[in-house]
Amino acid sequence: MREHEFFETHTMFPSTRTDAGTSAAYLRALIENSPIAIVVLDGQYRYTMCNPAFQKLFQYTPKELSSADLDDLVAGPEMADEAACLSGRVMRGHKVHTVTQRRRRDGMMVDVEIYGIPLMVDDKLAGVYGLYQDVTERNKAQRAFREISGQLESLQQEERRRLARDLHDSTSQELAVLNWNLTRLMNLVGDRDEGLKTLVRQTKEIAYECSARIRSVAYLLHPPLLGEAGLVQAIPWLAEGFEQRSGIRVTLDMSPDLGRCRDEVEIAIFRIVQEGLANVLRHSGSPIAKISLHRKADWLELAVSDRGKGYARESLMQARDRRDGIGISGMRERVEQLGGCLRIDCNEEGTTVRATIPMEVNFHG
DSSP: OOHHHHHHHHOSOOSSHHHHHHHHHHHHHHHHHOSSEEEEEETTSOEEEEOHHHHHHHOOOHHHHHTSOHHHHHTTGGGHHHHHHHHHHHHTTOOEEEEEEEEOTTSOEEEEEEEEEEEEETTEEEEEEEEEEEOHHHHHHHHHHHHHHHHHHHHHHHHHHHHHHHIIIIIHHHHHHHHHHHHHHHHHHTTSOHHHHHHHHHHHHHHHHHHHHHHHHHHHHSOHHHHHHOHHHHHHHHHHHHHHHHOOEEEEEEOTTOOOOOHHHHHHHHHHHHHHHHHIIIIIOOSEEEEEEEEETTEEEEEEEEOSSOOOHHHHHHHHHOSSSOHHHHHHHHHHHTTOEEEEEEETTEEEEEEEEESSOOOOO
16 A cells, blocks of 8 residues: 555545545655654554654665565564564554664664554554654663762661761760769769759760660661571561651561572662551551562562551642651662662552662663
């Protein structure tokens, strides 16, 4: 079928012959002037036409495109199976959308976002529109951003280790000496001055509370249990401490065979649980929270859920942009960098933060 016959026969606005011709001209002009690379195929998946953007992207002439199968030209052997699968779905009348790679005439592979749109007439495939957008530079920018994010995360972890070490080795020790001196002072005062004795006792209690809080902060900054025993002990410790501080009951559902993962994975899981519990406290109003962590083959599946009112959109934005934690966007970026995915489900029954991360990862950056 020739190009003009395709447009006149399959125009989307066919009321009269004149209207069909006018609509076909409009559609043809729209395609030809589109910055998106577009190719048009007939009902047998044969080349009909393409626009200048398509020729520029893939470097093939219309003559070359019409003399060979499109997938053979732009997919090549590297992506042949995937291209055949996508083409088959479109031929069966399904719209497809994916981000993948395709090959130019000079052999260079480019990252492309593809939309395959079937044109159905009377439940029969009359043609196919293929839309291709070069996203190579966008993907490079995303990979660079993730690499920088990974470096920043590593720097943050190292800074947390340093702060935790300083708090434990210096401030905590100094407070311990202060407590000891206050105990000695109380013994020296004895029963001679009840008012002074009371003041010393109150000061000792304050010093003890400060010491306990500093230990807690040091553990939260970089929990030694995580490095020593892994998630199987660090997560219960985190949940127990959160329950004591907040009054929110926390239930745990963890696989007994979690084993050990790479440091990056264990830190990511720990921080997501930490952030998820913080969001329960700040936004949900739930009296309970549940942590579920299971190993499925080579993947870790985590869920932190509550039975509260759900995070309002404004609260989610605040949690995302907050600077006193890793936030929603920080969680998602870290999980994606590790090759996993994160989603948040909100409904009338509450909110659930779900993360799936491979136990052994190659950084996506």
